[in-house]
Amino acid sequence: MVIRLLCLLLWAALPARADTLRLIVPDMRPVVGEMIPVTIRGEYTGPITLEKMTFPDSPAYDWTQVARDRWADERVDGKLFRIFERRVAVFPRQPGTLTIGPVTHHLTKAQGMTRNTVEVTAQPATWTVAPYPGSGRPLASSHVTVKDEFSTDPSRLGPSETFTRRITLTADGTMAHLLPPRPLIREPWLISFAAPEVRETRLTAQGPVAVAIWEWSMRPHTGEVGSLTPIQFPWFNTQIREMRGAVTLPVEIGIAGFGDNIGGTPGALRRVVMQGAAFALAGLVLGLIVALPGRALAPRRLTARLRGMLPNPKRRALRDAAKTGDLMALRGAAEAFIRAENRLGRNPDPAPLRALDEALFSGTPPGEFDRNDFLRRLTARRQAAKTFSHRDPA
Known part of the structure; x- marks a missing residue:
């Protein structure tokens, strides 16, 4: 009994836990423009009638509050506290050392008929911000x-x-x-x-x-x-x-029904001539194959071979885009070239396009990308499409 009494007296003599405020932050090394989630948590005692907190502005970062303030009663180490939480997102504007805070919460507490003003401060938090690895706005x-x-x-x-x-x-x-x-x-x-x-x-x-x-x-x-x-x-x-x-x-x-636009423009006329020549060549080859005794091909195989011989109408645009040095324009021309190849029944190698995407997304300077090698690999016909060594039985 005496021991319990002494423990109670000792506990009563201990100082009451003070109000606290702290910044809860992640352990990270952000890049410029990356979101840093910050939670401001306060643990307070006594009734609070008024409160005011202003998050500090700075030319070193942007910030926005992402949710409403949360107030709740919670027990911490067995004692009831009034809990305050505010969630903020911070976006560093420049590389180097970034410091947020200190942050002060101004409280007005009621004790009977009196009102006391209390200021609770959270210590600052610091990060090392890495440069943004790309160009332009840091996204x-x-x-x-x-x-x-x-x-x-x-x-x-x-x-x-x-x-x-x-x-x-x-x-x-x-x-x-x-x-x-x-x-x-x-x-x-x-x-x-x-x-x-x-x-x-x-x-x-x-x-x-x-x-x-x-x-x-x-x-x-x-x-x-x-x-x-x-x-x-x-x-x-x-x-x-x-x-x-x-x-x-x-x-x-394009205009429906007028995709080829033969209205007299030199480019359109050149396309018409090239297409006419291609069909004439296909007709000539067809006649020669049919005329060969004992060498007639099945219609499906013959059609596939004739389509494989037709020129790709997007090849010139692809070469023109490669000369400009604009990798995005080159990618668009490559997409159009590949679609045309697929329509002709050919299956181009996808590896060159993947290499171009890697150069685009990694920020490789256009001058360092080998456009000639890209053209050579993309326009090369696969062996199955350009070799006709197999013969049907006589």
């Missing part, structure tokens, strides 16, 4: 999606028909002003009007989500078929700590 995200939508099929437009193109870029864990600027879409054969862009930061339970929406009204003013090259959005993947890229697909634009 660091855990997940990026790009959606490319059209009001109608742009490859089958009616005469003087206008269509709408909308690109929606969404990035988790970042803010809207960190998304890239509106892409430029300019072609001499295309009339384009841009609507005002939409940018917003949406707050979710997992953190902020940045959204940018760009919209254009477009109309080709010639009958010639045109192609819009893919649009690249480089970004730093915070999950795997590497640069990646979100890319739109190439867009074919």
Whole structure:
């Protein structure tokens, strides 16, 4: 009994636990533009009638509060406390040492009829920020999606028909002003009007989500078929700590029924002549094969061989794109070349296109990418498509 009494007296003599405030932060080395989640947690005693906390601004970072303040009663070490939590996302603007805080919470407590003002301060937190590994605006995200939508099929437009193109870029864990600027879409054969862009930061339970929406009204003013090259959005993947890229697909634009546009333009006339020559050559080969005694081929095999001999209409555009040094334009021309190869029944090697994507997304300077080797590998016919050593039985 005496021992219990002494323990109670000793416990009562101990000083009451003071109010505390601290920053709960992750152990990480962020890059410029990467979200740093910060939780400000306070543990307070006594009734609180008023409170005010201002998160400090700084030219070294952007920040936003991602959820409402949380107040709750919780027991800590067996004692009841009034708990305060505020969740903030911080985005460093520059490499080097980043310091956040100190942060002070101004409290007004009621004790009977009196009111006391208490200031509780959280010690600052510090990180070492790495440079952004890419170029342009620092877009660091855990997940990026790009959606490319059209009001109608742009490859089958009616005469003087206008269509709408909308690109929606969404990035988790970042803010809207960190998304890239509106892409430029300019072609001499295309009339384009841009609507005002939409940018917003949406707050979710997992953190902020940045959204940018760009919209254009477009109309080709010639009958010639045109192609819009893919649009690249480089970004730093915070999950795997590497640069990646979100890319739109190439867009074919043309008037339905007038894709070849033989209206007298030199380019169109050249295509018509080349196509006529190709079909004449195919007819000649067909006649020779049929005329050979005992060497007639099955119709399916004959068709495949004739298609394999036809030239790719996108080869010239591919070579022209390689001469410009613009890797994005080269990628769009390569996509069109591969689609044409597939329509001709040929199966080009996908490895060169993968190498081009790696150069684009890793930030390799255009001058360091071997465009001649890329052309050679992409335009090379596979052995099965160019070798006709097999003969049908006589």
